[in-house]
Amino acid sequence: xxxxxxxxxxxxxxxxxxxxxxxxxxxxxxxxxxxxxxxxxxxxxxxxxxxxxxxxxxxxxxxxxxxxxxxxxxx
Amino acid sequence: xxxxxxxxxxxxxxxxxxxxxxxxxxxxxxxxxxxxxxxxxxxxxxxxxxxxxxxxxxxxxxxxxxxxxxxxxxxxxxxxxxxxxxxxxxxxxxxxxxxxxxxxxxxxxxxxxxxxxxxxxxxxxxxxxxxxxxxxxxxxxxxxxxxxxxxxxxxxxxxxxxxxxxxxxxxxxxxxxxxxxxxxxxxxxxxxxxxxxxxxxxxxxxxxxxxxxxxxxxxxxxxxxxxxxxxxxxxxxxxxxxxxxxxxxxxxxxxxxxxxxxxxxxxxxxxxxxxxxxxxxxxxxxxxxxxxxxxxxxxxxxxxxxxxxxxxxxxxxxxxxxxxxxxxxxxxxxxxxxxxxxxxxxxxxxxxxxxxxxxxxxxxxxxxxxxxxxxx
Numbered sequence: 213x214x215x216x217x218x219x220x221x222x223x224x225x226x227x228x229x230x231x232x233x234x235x236x237x238x239x240x241x242x243x244x245x246x247x248x249x250x251x252x253x254x255x256x257x258x259x260x261x262x263x264x265x266x267x268x269x270x271x272x273x274x275x276x277x278x279x280x281x282x283x284x285x286x287x
Numbered sequence: 288x289x290x291x292x293x294x295x296x297x298x299x300x301x302x303x304x305x306x307x308x309x310x311x312x313x314x315x316x317x318x319x320x321x322x323x324x325x326x327x328x329x330x331x332x333x334x335x336x337x338x339x340x341x342x343x344x345x346x347x348x349x350x351x352x353x354x355x356x357x358x359x360x361x362x363x364x365x366x367x368x369x370x371x372x373x374x375x376x377x378x379x380x381x382x383x384x385x386x387x388x389x390x391x392x393x394x395x396x397x398x399x400x401x402x403x404x405x406x407x408x409x410x411x412x413x414x415x416x417x418x419x420x421x422x423x424x425x426x427x428x429x430x431x432x433x434x435x436x437x438x439x440x441x442x443x444x445x446x447x448x449x450x451x452x453x454x455x456x457x458x459x460x461x462x463x464x465x466x467x468x469x470x471x472x473x474x475x476x477x478x479x480x481x482x483x484x485x486x487x488x489x490x491x492x493x494x495x496x497x498x499x500x501x502x503x504x505x506x507x508x509x510x511x512x513x514x515x516x517x518x519x520x521x522x523x524x525x526x527x528x529x530x531x532x533x534x535x536x537x538x539x540x541x542x543x544x545x546x547x548x549x550x551x552x553x554x555x556x557x558x559x560x561x562x563x564x565x566x567x568x569x570x571x572x573x574x575x576x577x578x579x580x581x582x583x584x585x586x587x588x589x590x591x592x593x594x595x596x597x598x599x600x601x602x603x604x605x606x607x608x609x610x611x612x613x614x615x616x617x618x619x620x621x622x623x624x625x626x627x628x629x630x631x632x633x634x635x636x637x638x639x640x641x642x643x644x645x646x647x648x649x650x651x652x653x654x655x656x657x658x659x660x661x662x663x
Contacts, residue, residue, distance in 0.1 A: 222529050223320035223515045227328070227335045242323040242331070253518030256323070270466060 216265045217257040218272070219245055219280030226256040229277050238264045238269055247282065259282065289613045293642030294436050294464055295619075296486045296493060300547060305491055307546040311539035320515035320529075328540035337541035338528065340548040341497055344489075344556075345466075345481075346474040351501040353531035353543055358463045358484035359385040360509075364531055365437045365480035366390060366430065368506025369457040371434055374427035375397040377418065377456075379442060380628040381435040382404045386461055390430070402426070406435075406628065409539040409587050411443040411656070413590055418450055429455045432512045433465035437625045439567065439587030440463070446593045448477040454477050457504055463487060466497075467551045468643075469560040485540075490547030495540050500527050512525070519655075526565045545619035563590030563617050566641045573654040579661040583629040583636060590641030596661050604637045604660060611656045615639055 220226040222226055226242050233240040238260060245255035256281075260268050272279050292299045313332045318327030330537035334354065342349035355361040370376060376390050380403050393399040404421050407413035418429070429451050431442045444460050460481045465471055467488025473481060479502035482566040485495025500506065508523045512533035517524060524530050551559065567590045574580050581598040596604055605617035618635040619626050626632045639653065 221516075222526060223331060224335065224338070224528055227331045228350070231332075231335065242328050244323045247519070250517070252520055254516055256320075256516060270534065 214262040215284060216262040217245065217258050217259055218265075218266055218268060219250065219255060219257045219283060221278040221280060223256045224257040225277055225279070228277070229258045229272055232271060233258065233260065233268055235266055236267075238268055238271075240268070240274065245283070250280075257278075261264060289645075289652060290643060291639045291645065291649070291653065292614045293645075294638065294640035295616055296533075297490055297585040297642050297644075299644055303550055304492075304543055304547045309422065309542045310408065310490065310566050311322055311542045315538040315542050317538070318535050320536070321513075328551050333347065333538040333545070334536055336547040337548070339412070340545040340552070341499070343551045344471075344548050345499065346472045347481075347499050347501045351499050351527050353498045353500065353528035353559030354536050355408060355498050356494055357486070357496040357530070358482045359459065359496075361480070361482035361496050362386055362459070362461060363389050363480055364498055364509045365459045365500075366428065367393065367509055369504060370397070370399060370428045371507055372427075375402055375423045375425045376401045377402045377404055377426055379404055379414075379431055381432050381437075381440060381442070381625045382430065383432065383436055383461065383463065383625075384620070384623070385463070386430050386432065387624055393456040394647040404622065406440055406442060408584060409440040409442070411446065413501055414443060415450065418447060422456070424455055426454070426456055428459065429562045430459045430461060431643060432461040432463070433471070434462075434468065434589055435591070435622075435625055436464050437591065437593050437620050437622050437636075438572075438584040439564075439589045439591055440584055441588055442480070445476045452477045456474075460503070464589070464591070467556065467559070468547075468563060470556045473499060473501055478502055479484060483618050485544040485547070488551065489544060490550055492540050493597055498531055500531075504588040505613065506528065510534070513616070514537045554643065560588060562643060563641050563645075564588050564646065566590060566645055567592050567639075567648065570639065570641075570654060573651070574657055577658055577661050580657060583631055590645075592639045592641075592658070593636040594639070595631070595636045596657065599660060599663075601635050603639050607636075608653075608656055613653055613656060
């Protein structure tokens, strides 16, 4: 399974996203993101299967959960 | 023992709270919001769950709920964080020192001025008219305690919020004595900050409180430090809850607090209010005709009532009740403004604060003991 990471704007937002995605049947977990990727220090992301990325992003946007870029999808 | 000091802190807690306390430090032993390993994630999820429980009880956005050490901590953030320059601050004559002292600090250090608006025994129309009359062009902040900590007086917080919105005044609610004791739907109320203790009506552990910032203005920070994200930024995050949660949050305490909040939600704040009000009314009914017993502002809602007995000081009454196994609180209750308003500013009074866990038998036993003291 290819893994993608949705960068999140806050750690509470990351855990909120994980709860939301899991309730929708999407496997998700928290991950630290390297400073070199965020550009402004420690960051948090949500790991998901790349195959579920579009569905996951749509869910986050529907619930107005602020997120950053999708990392590792190749797009 | 009969515990009647619930306005200070609630006791006993529900069994579910003690159960959670027994295990929480092991279950949530990681540092929330820092690493992403299993223990840190479990701790972060405990914080999230506490915000969700508060959101469900108060009808507010979960992300607007920040964990604090207590209501005083939340009030200091709200008052000092919303009042960053000179100007007039309005507070009611029922406020606790957790409001009065931060405001007086701003008066000393920042050149602010203080206006005290009257609570008129809880008469909503008079309170609102009084506020309208006292607002000045430079009034920038108004604080209202939802429920007094010494008597059953309640302020019309929703209507006060409407005045503040119309006048462009920042608005802080001290819900220390109302949260968990009565319905509090924040979705209907316009406030910049609502400050709540975790260990009183919400049945959580001491060392917990909530700052709810669901309004238009986000206070400046009182504490700065690690937040787990954006470490290269010089400032704290611009959004709650991380903005107000500098340093390691006590995830175990948040888990226990969530358990208390869920107990309150399940029990129903309407039911809690009804029971506490009925027990206070029973107390007043049984003692109102007893010679030598004096009550202060005894009518209203909720479970708090203040009294004195002729020829005895408040401390003498409290000590004698304590010898009979009854816990009350005497003195000024950290609320000198309220005592001055009620005419007990010199020596204070005995406060009986009834909680959801009290019974009719507790109140009848208290009545017997007070009648004996009045008869001495």
